[in-house]
Amino acid sequence: MNEFWLALQIVVSVFLIAAILLQSQGSGLGATWGGGGETYHTRRGLEKVLFYLTIAGVVLFIVAALGVVSTR
Secondary structure (H helix, E strand, O other): OHHHHHHHHHHHHHHHHHHHHHOOOOOOHHHHHOOOOOOOOOOOOHHHHHHHHHHHHHHHHHHHHHHHHHOO
16 A cells, blocks of 8 residues: 555646746746845636646645555
């Protein structure tokens, strides 16, 4: 059963990496240290779906991590 949780965690982590990288909004490196946060942006369409899938992926990742811990 532990192998199942580990495999699920690996698959979900690859999905999360891809989903987070697809959500980049074109902000440069300068926005990392406090710049570029002056605009408000509403998510629509595919961007909104990707945002909700990312949240679901994070929840699934946490469940998989708890599953790994509970089977040890």
